[in-house]
Amino acid sequence: MVRAALAEQGDSGITPRHTLFYFYGDGDHGDLNEVARRAGFLTRGQDDLTVLETTIAVDEASFSPVSAMMQSWAAAFQLDYDGWECAVVTN
Structure with a gap:
């Protein structure tokens, strides 16, 4: 969904940019x-x-391996x- 929203705005995703990943729950944040x-x-983060x-x-x-890593860490x-x-980032 994020990539589709970027594409709608003329962003191919190839330019590096600040990116955030979110994790929640009672697991091992440390x-x-x-x-x-x-x-x-x-x-x-906290709590x-x-x-x-x-x-x-x-x-x-570029992003597929990072996405897989995030899912693995979760x-x-x-x-x-x-x-x-x-x-x-419009290219």
Whole structure:
């Protein structure tokens, strides 16, 4: 849905941009933060929310491995991955 919204605004996703990923739940936010920082993400949040931040391209080819990693982290740390958002960058 995010990529479709970007495309509607003339954004192909190939230009790297600030991107946020959201995790909720009672799982292990501390371990998620540690692993994400090692992978180069900035982390923030409190209680049952963790937000990961990075600058990446979000076109399908570039983003698919990142999306799979987020889903894997959610499962590993027993959290709910609630999706992502980014800025629109027209190319």
